Amino acid sequence: MTPVTLAHYAYLSAGLFSVGLAGVLLRRNFLTILMSVELMANAANLLFIAAARQHGGEAGHVLVLLVIAVAACEAAVGLAIAVGLYRASGTVNPNALAELKG
Amino acid sequence: MGHPFCFWIAGTLAILTALGVILARSPLYSALSLAATLLSTAVLFISLQAHLAGAVQVMVYAGAILVLIVFTVMLLNLRGDSGEKPLRPAAAAAGMVVCAAFFLGLTAFFAVDAPTPPAVGPEFGTAGAIGRLLFAPGSRFVYAFELVSVLLLAALVGAIALGRPGPEQGKDAAS
Incomplete structure (x- = not known):
């Protein structure tokens, strides 16, 4: 088997990020959108880890731990907003928040 | 850099389950697909000698965060189809074009020839090495x-403040 290089991991990461972006753009379900954002954070983490291995240093691993902590904060606040949205409008469609639109 | 076998199996699985996240009708199936994506990525982390990051990925991401998401899906009782209307065809096509253009742009940016990575010792990626990098004096x-x-x-306080019922809803519950 041909050896795997940094470019392979970069393509995989780009693919995962694009799938997450498609989820954010194309879905109208607040929970699915949150999960797509997690997918994008995960793609960035994969590239951090691959680049850390390429350079032989661990700074990327530290950044991944920080990104995971930020993703946990984002999930907690985002899910609280989802619960509030459901309570206010009875759906998890983010378009229900367009009441202020003229 | 990582075993090719691990890369192709776990990488294919990660892409397929990521597609499952965005294509599943029910948020519960999306959450289960997301668990599979995160576990495949953890396999890739470990094959890249990121042992601590892989363990944290399984415990915090696939464990704690995903349980939070599944718990919310259950709390809101969204197990079935959530009645989401499909986008207008023009909007969906525009979104897909944006994603494809983004992917092509990223891959053009990433098309580099990387040299063979240096060999690393057994300490690489362990909790001790990362702890020293985080907390050593002058880090x-x-x-x-x-x-x-x-x-x-702040997120803890914010989530509690957002999750509490508002004043008028509290009055309804009391009466």
């Missing part, structure tokens, strides 16, 4: 770490 990451702990506290 570049101490302030980032402390800021993340403040952010976690």
Whole structure:
């Protein structure tokens, strides 16, 4: 088997990020959108880890731990907003928040 | 750099389950697909000698965060189809074009020839090595770490404040 290089991991990461972006753009379900954002954070983490291995240093691993902590904060606040949205409008469609639109 | 076998199996699985996340009708199936994506990525982390990051990925991401998401899906009782209307065809096509263009742009940016990575010792990626990098005197990451702990506290307080019922809903519940 041909050896795997940094470019392979970069393509995989780009693919995962694009799938997450498609989820954010194309879905109208607040929970699915949150999960797509997690997918994008995960793609960035994969590239951090691959680049850390390429350079032989661990700074990327530290950044991944920080990104995971930020993703946990984002999930907690985002899910609280989802619960509030459901309570206010009875759906998890983010378009229900367009009441202020003229 | 990582075993080719691990890369192709876990990478294919990660892409397929990521597609499952965005294509599933029910948020519960999306969450289960997301668990599979995160576990495949953890396999890739470990094959890249990021042992601590892989373990944290399984415990915190696939464990704690995903349980939070599944718990919310159950709390809101969204197990079936959530009655989501499909986008207008023009909007969906525009979104797909944006994603494809983004992917092509990223891959053009990433098309580099990387040299063979240096060999690393058995200490690479272990908790000890990462702990020294985080907390050793003069570390570049101490302030980032402390800021993340403040952010976690703020998110905790914010989630409680957002999750409480508003004043008029509280009145309804009392009467």
